[in-house]
Amino acid sequence: MEAFMSSETIAVILVDDHSVVREGLRAYLSAEPDIDVVGEARNGREAVKLAAGIVPDVALVDLVMPDPSPGPAGPLDGIATIRELKKVSPHTQVIVLTSYAEDEKIFPAVRAGALSYLLKDVSAEDLAKAIRAAARGEATLHPQVAARLMSEVGGGPSAGSGREPGVDALTDREMEVLTLIARGMSNREIAQTLVIAEKTVKSHVSNILSKLHLADRTQVAVYALRQRIVPLDEGG
DSSP, X not given: OOOOOOSSOEEEEEEOSOHHHHHHHHHHHHTOTTEEEEEEESSHHHHHHHHHHHOOSEEEEOSOOOOSSOBTTBOOOHHHHHHXXXXXXXXXXXXXXXXXXXXXXXXXXXXXXXXXXXXXXXXXXXXXXXXXXXXXXXXXXXXXXXXXXXXHXXXXXXXXXXXXXXXXXXXXXXXHHHHHHHTTOOHHHHHHHHTSOHHHHHHHHHHHHHHXXXXXXXXXXXXXXXXTSSOGGGOO
């Protein structure tokens, strides 16, 4: 099967064991002209096979799904599904869409290759926004998830200790960009807010990652929250 290719739409697969959830997601997204649900899977094994054939832009993945045929390496749970999806289709960006915001779910999912982590109370508008961001390689975090990630990486500085070394190396403009990343804005939205070119925003993001020794936008958002550069309830 040829990979799905489109310059106008974002190809999405839905991975959830509950048919009513998949039907609801498809109904949400069918109203979005630039998002096309190209497949559905009831479990991780179906999802991996589907992604290998279709090569979607984005996969919405639940974390708790039954495995109909566990192999010798154990069941293919949500975390393992993310890992296998990224192996067979590196192009595909994974958005976790789940009811769980516990540490033992969040951090392994991010480590396995999930770009974004949303809870199922997300609005249709915010879900569509997250899908578009993911297609651009930009992460979206639910505020509760950002809080858990903050805890996982060690919390904020102690009172009076100031910010971590590194933030002082940022220019004023880079600090503005970092703050807007932590508030969940895409490069395009940051460019519009700061009235600068999108390619200039990309350059600032690259500089921020380099100066702070961070790997991606998710880590930038967590860093900004941990350092109280933005309030926790503004993050994600």
